[in-house]
Amino acid sequence: MKNRRESERLLQCNKRYISGGVVSVNRATEPEIAFARGEGAHIWDVDGNQYLDYHAAFGPHFLGHNEPHVTEAVRRVLREGISLFGSGTTMLEGQLGELICTHVPSAESVQLLNTGSEATYQAIRLGRAFTGRSHIVRMQGGYHGWHNDVACNLMTPLSDLGPRVSPGEYPFKPISAGIPEEHQQLVHNVNFNDLDSVRWVCQRYPIAALIAEPILQNIGVVKPEPGYLQGLRKLADEFGFFLIFDEVKTGFRHALGGYASIAQVSPDLVVFGKALANGYPIAVLAGRRELMDRFVDPSPARRVLLAGTYNAHPVPTAAAIATIERLLMNDGEVYRYTENLGEMMQQGLERIFARVGVRGVVARQGSAFCWYFMDHCPRDWHDLAMYHDFETDAVFRLMLVDRGIYVFPLPPKQCSISAAHTAADIEITLHHMENALAQAMEAVAEKSASTSRRS
Ligand SMILES: Cc1ncc(COP(=O)(O)O)c(C=O)c1O
Numbered sequence: 001m002k003n004r005r006e007s008e009r010l011l012q013c014n015k016r017y018i019s020g021g022v023v024s025v026n027r028a029t030e031p032e033i034a035f036a037r038g039e040g041a042h043i044w045d046v047d048g049n050q051y052l053d054y055h056a057a058f059g060p061h062f063l064g065h066n067e068p069h070v071t072e073a074v075r076r077v078l079r080e081g082i083s084l085f086g087s088g089t090t091m092l093e094g095q096l097g098e099l100i101c102t103h104v105p106s107a108e109s110v111q112l113l114n115t116g117s118e119a120t121y122q123a124i125r126l127g128r129a130f131t132g133r134s135h136i137v138r139m140q141g142g143y144h145g146w147h148n149d150v151a152c153n154l155m156t157p158l159s160d161l162g163p164r165v166s167p168g169e170y171p172f173k174p175i176s177a178g179i180p181e182e183h184q185q186l187v188h189n190v191n192f193n194d195l196d197s198v199r200w201v202c203q204r205y206p207i208a209a210l211i212a213e214p215i216l217q218n219i220g221v222v223k224p225e226p227g228y229l230q231g232l233r234k235l236a237d238e239f240g241f242f243l244i245f246d247e248v249k250t251g252f253r254h255a256l257g258g259y260a261s262i263a264q265v266s267p268d269l270v271v272f273g274k275a276l277a278n279g280y281p282i283a284v285l286a287g288r289r290e291l292m293d294r295f296v297d298p299s300p301a302r303r304v305l306l307a308g309t310y311n312a313h314p315v316p317t318a319a320a321i322a323t324i325e326r327l328l329m330n331d332g333e334v335y336r337y338t339e340n341l342g343e344m345m346q347q348g349l350e351r352i353f354a355r356v357g358v359r360g361v362v363a364r365q366g367s368a369f370c371w372y373f374m375d376h377c378p379r380d381w382h383d384l385a386m387y388h389d390f391e392t393d394a395v396f397r398l399m400l401v402d403r404g405i406y407v408f409p410l411p412p413k414q415c416s417i418s419a420a421h422t423a424a425d426i427e428i429t430l431h432h433m434e435n436a437l438a439q440a441m442e443a444v445a446e447k448s449a450s451t452s453r454r455s
Pocket residue numbers: 058114115116117118120143144145146213218246247248249273
C-alpha cells in the first residue's frame with residue numbers, strides 16, 4: 001500500500017473551504033489521491049508516488065502531459081502579452097477556425113467555447129431554434145455535460161431503469177437535482193445501437209435534435225454496430241431533426257476529422273473538446289454554415305445567443321493550434337503510433353485473461369480501451385449492466401492503482417493511452433495487470449466464500 005499521508009492531509013485541509021474537499025463531484029473517488037505534477041505518460045501525487053497515467057484527466061492528454069510543442073505555444077502567448085481583449089476578432093481564433101474547417105469534413109464554420117457542456121448546450125439550442133421543435137433524443141449511457149437537457153441516464157442501475165425496451169424509450173433518470181419536470185418531458189432516452197427506438201420516438205414527438213457520442217466512451221468503449229451511425233443520419237433526414245455528434249471524447253483522439261470521418265457519416269453539428277487542446281480548456285461547436293450562421297442572424301427573433309467572456313481565450317486557443325500542428329506532423333504518425341500501442345495493450349490483456357482464466361474482453365478504438373468481465377463487448381448500457389462483473393473490475397482497478405498504474409478507480413471507465421507512452425510502458429502495465437488480476441480474483445473469491453460461510 002502506498003503512503004498517502006500528504007494526500008489525506010490536503011483533502012482534510014481543503015474540506016474547510018470546498019464542500020467535500022474536491023472540486024467537481026466526479027473527481028471524488030476512492031482512493032483519494034491528490035496529484036501534483038504530470039510529465040509525458042507519468043503523474044506524481046503530493047506524497048511523491050509515481051504513476052503511469054491511463055486516466056488522462058478523463059481524456060484530454062492525448063499527447064501526454066506538458067507536451068513541449070503545446071507548452072511552448074502557451075508560453076509564447078504569455079511572453080508576447082497576447083491578452084484576452086473581448087472586442088473584435090483575433091488572429092488565433094481565425095487560425096484555429098481554419099485548421100478545424102480544413103481537417104473536419106462536416107465543419108463549414110466554427111464557434112469556440114470553454115467546455116464540452118457549453119458546446120453541447122449551444123448545439124441543442126441551435127437545433128431547437130432552427131427546427132422550431134423542442135424535443136431531443138439522447139442515448140442511455142451517453143454523457144454530454146451537466147446541463148438540464150443531458151444530465152441524465154448515464155450509468156443508471158437497471159433496478160431503477162427497468163428491463164430493455166425496443167422499440168421504446170426509458171424514463172428520464174436525472175443525475176442532478178434541480179431539473180424541472182417539464183424539461184424532463186422534452187428529453188427521450190433510447191438505447192445505443194437501436195435504430196427502431198429512434199424511429200419509435202420520432203413517430204410520437206417533434207424531435208429537434210438527436211445527440212450521440214459516436215462511441216459511448218463514458219461507459220468504457222461501446223462501439224457503434226456497422227450501419228448504426230449511417231442509420232441515424234438517414235433517420236435525421238427522414239424526420240427532419242439535426243444530428244449532433246458529441247465528439248468531446250472521440251474527436252482528435254481517434255482522427256483529426258473525428259470518429260465521424262472514420263465512420264464516414266456527416267453530422268449536422270459536431271462538438272469537440274478534451275484532446276483538441278491536450279489539457280487546456282477549450283471546446284468547439286462546428287457544423288453546416290447554414291446552421292452556424294444563426295449565431296449572427298440579423299433578425300433578433302432568429303438569432304441564437306452565443307456569448308462568453310472567455311471564449312477563444314488566447315492560451316487554450318494557442319494550445320489547440322499547437323495540438324493540431326503536432327497531430328499533423330509526419331503525416332499523422334501519432335495515430336499510427338498510438339494504434340500500435342493500443343493493439344499491444346489489447347492483445348496483451350486478452351492473453352492475460354486467458355492465462356488467469358477469467359472471462360473478459362477488451363473493447364478498443366485506437367488509444368482508448370476498456371476491459372469488460374463478460375464474454376462479449378457490450379452493445380449498449382443494458383448489455384453492459386447485465387453482464388459485466390463490476391465487483392471484480394472495482395477490485396482490479398484498486399490493485400492497479402496500488403501498483404502505480406493509474407486507471408480511474410470506477411468501473412467501467414475508459415482508459416487512454418497517450419503518444420508519450422512507450423512500448424516499455426505497456427509491457428510494465430501488462431506485467432502489473434497480470435498480478436493485479438490474479439490477486440483481485442482471489443480477493444473476490446475469498447469475500448464471497450466468507451459471505452457464504454456467514455449465511
Ligand atoms: C462525450 C462528452 N461530452 C461532453 C462532456 C462535457 O464536457 P466538459 O466536462 O468539458 O463540460 C464530456 C465530459 O466528460 C464528455 O465526455
